[in-house]
Amino acid sequence: MLTPPAAAHALLFAAGEPLEKKRLAALLDIKGPELKLMLKALTESLEGSGVTLIETETEVELRTAPDAAPLVKKLRESELARDLGKASLETLAVIAYQTGATRGEVDWVRGVNSSASLRTLLMRGLIEGREDERDKRRTRYSLTTEALAHLGLASAEELPRYGELAAGARAAVNEQTAEAATDE
Numbered sequence: 001m002l003t004p005p006a007a008a009h010a011l012l013f014a015a016g017e018p019l020e021k022k023r024l025a026a027l028l029d030i031k032g033p034e035l036k037l038m039l040k041a042l043t044e045s046l047e048g049s050g051v052t053l054i055e056t057e058t059e060v061e062l063r064t065a066p067d068a069a070p071l072v073k074k075l076r077e078s079e080l081a082r083d084l085g086k087a088s089l090e091t092l093a094v095i096a097y098q099t100g101a102t103r104g105e106v107d108w109v110r111g112v113n114s115s116a117s118l119r120t121l122l123m124r125g126l127i128e129g130r131e132d133e134r135d136k137r138r139t140r141y142s143l144t145t146e147a148l149a150h151l152g153l154a155s156a157e158e159l160p161r162y163g164e165l166a167a168g169a170r171a172a173v174n175e176q177t178a179e180a181a182t183d184e
Contacts, residue, residue, distance in 0.1 A: 008039070087110075088121055100140045106141070
């Protein structure tokens, strides 16, 4: 069985984005004071590992340590030199036909976690993230003019079968949202 710091480490790693402290405490079934002690223990266990815990008043997130910056820079440079993989192209297509999609929507359509693909597309400037109007806690991703230029398009509407596929994507996401609302 995992210790609370190890369990938190696993959850933060799997999330790939900031987690609210309240949610993390609920997932670990611990209270506020215990959470504070557990986060301190996790921070100490991460020292020298190349990963650090970033903490705000309300959220926590795992990030690479500042000492790892030169290595991460090499990795990102090599990522930018490669062609986009199948996962990134699928993610880009979902965002293009959805006319902006949240990570959860992309994950639902693809059936897998899309964090790495989203990061790659963001780093290359092919997508941009903006605060979701309906839920300020989420980011909604959309194509950039760079992506359209790269694809040789003046607008997303010029994509093949755009009207049909965009309508299907909207219907699927609306269905998923309605199912999630009835499950709560």
